[in-house]
Amino acid sequence: MKVGDTAFRSIWVESATGEVRIIDQRWLPHEFRVVSLKTLDEFATAIRDMWVRGAPLIGATAAYGMAIEMARDPSDASLDHAWEVLHETRPTAINLRWALDDMRGLLSPLAPAARADAAIRRAHAVADEDVETNRRIGLHGLEIIREIARSKPKGEPVNILTHCNAGWLATVDWGTATSPMYQAVEAGLDIHVWVDETRPRNQGAQLTAWEMNSHGISHRLIVDNAGGHMMQHGQVDMVIVGTDRTTASGDVCNKIGTYLKALAARDNDVPFYVALPSSTIDWTVNDGVREIPIEERDDGEVTKVFGKLDDGSVASVQISPDGTRGANPAFDVTPARLVTGLITERGVAEASREGLLKLFPERRTAA
Ligand code: MRU
Numbered sequence: 295m296k297v298g299d300t301a302f303r304s305i306w307v308e309s310a311t312g313e314v315r316i317i318d319q320r321w322l323p324h325e326f327r328v329v330s331l332k333t334l335d336e337f338a339t340a341i342r343d344m345w346v347r348g349a350p351l352i353g354a355t356a357a358y359g360m361a362i363e364m365a366r367d368p369s370d371a372s373l374d375h376a377w378e379v380l381h382e383t384r385p386t387a388i389n390l391r392w393a394l395d396d397m398r399g400l401l402s403p404l405a406p407a408a409r410a411d412a413a414i415r416r417a418h419a420v421a422d423e424d425v426e427t428n429r430r431i432g433l434h435g436l437e438i439i440r441e442i443a444r445s446k447p448k449g450e451p452v453n454i455l456t457h458c459n460a461g462w463l464a465t466v467d468w469g470t471a472t473s474p475m476y477q478a479v480e481a482g483l484d485i486h487v488w489v490d491e492t493r494p495r496n497q498g499a500q501l502t503a504w505e506m507n508s509h510g511i512s513h514r515l516i517v518d519n520a521g522g523h524m525m526q527h528g529q530v531d532m533v534i535v536g537t538d539r540t541t542a543s544g545d546v547c548n549k550i551g552t553y554l555k556a557l558a559a560r561d562n563d564v565p566f567y568v569a570l571p572s573s574t575i576d577w578t579v580n581d582g583v584r585e586i587p588i589e590e591r592d593d594g595e596v597t598k599v600f601g602k603l604d605d606g607s608v609a610s611v612q613i614s615p616d617g618t619r620g621a622n623p624a625f626d627v628t629p630a631r632l633v634t635g636l637i638t639e640r641g642v643a644e645a646s647r648e649g650l651l652k653l654f655p656e657r658r659t660a661a
Contacts, residue, residue, distance in 0.1 A: 307358075373409070386589045424467070439485065452486070455555070458497045566633055
């Protein structure tokens with residue numbers, strides 16, 4: 295996607311130096327900082343401390359991290375070590391394990407001397423495939439938006455509510471939840487996006503709003519608790535969110551607060567869609583509430599907020615009394631029964647085992 299006049303992906307390799315570069319998302323929207331990741335530890339830190347975040351981008355970053363480590367030491371021990379170090383960075387997004395298993399599956403049978411080259415080529419492929427997958431998700435989602443647009447009075451936009459950032463910054467490009475929005479704008483449809491701020495880290499306020507702003511998409515930022523009220527008053531035509539892990543039965547794990555939006559949507563007959571690449575489906579898990587590990591993050595993310603001060607500097611500010619501790623579960627699970635449809639690269643699936651298997655029949659024996 296374009297930032298100013300320059301086209302960016304969220305992760306890329308600088309051709310002159312071979313260095314892997316990322317946008318350090320901790321500083322957006324206030325500063326656009328690009329950093330190079332050079333060692334396995336730097337890759338692990340970038341994922342753990344959320345310089346990069348969002349399930350598909352976490353996966354692509356891990357793939358590049360493994361490739362960089364293979365260039366340094368392609369031994370079996372190093373391959374296993376890289377898998378472990380990267381895997382323990384964040385527990386919920388399944389794309390991390392998907393990418394690491396994919397890389398190890400490819401590299402293990404190869405002679406060490408052949409690994410570095412194969413690893414960087416596969417990491418590039420993981421990134422490129424993510425871009426194409428998300429483009430396709432956007433085209434399938436576009437048809438849903440088009441259908442809703444047909445039912446609206448002439449001159450009224452389709453109002454879409456989204457939570458967290460499942461935008462191009464959360465993937466390699468296009469985003470998942472935002473891809474249908476970008477496609478809709480390109481197709482000339484009139485849309486308006488309600489952006490949930492998404493406490494505690496405010497990925498909506500900081501990242502989704504930045505994306506919408508940079509791309510000239512009509513949007514308003516709302517507090518996390520506003521969505522239900524707006525649905526009751528007919529101000530939301532549909533919800534589209536992303537996911538960090540979707541079970542084989544269609545339960546959706548996503549940023550904390552997603553479940554409450556799904557409940558409000560059901561109570562108000564607002565369609566609730568989840569956009570995801572198939573790498574986000576965990577075919578080994580059925581019961582999302584009981585089986586998906588939910589990341590607990592530092593309570594300082596709750597007791598403080600990060601932003602720009604009046605003097606223009608960026609800083610974090612404590613909002614609660616000294617001594618009050620926060621609790622910070624980073625994700626929740628929306629049961630499949632509350633999900634209208636899963637927008638994948640192969641089409642829109644009903645949120646159920648059968649629905650998913652219809653689109654991914656090759657999983658029938660494994661599931
Ligand atoms: O904690 P984060 O910022 O990594 O959480 C991101 C989300 O919850 C996204 O909605 C999800 O990863 C889907 S990204 C296409």
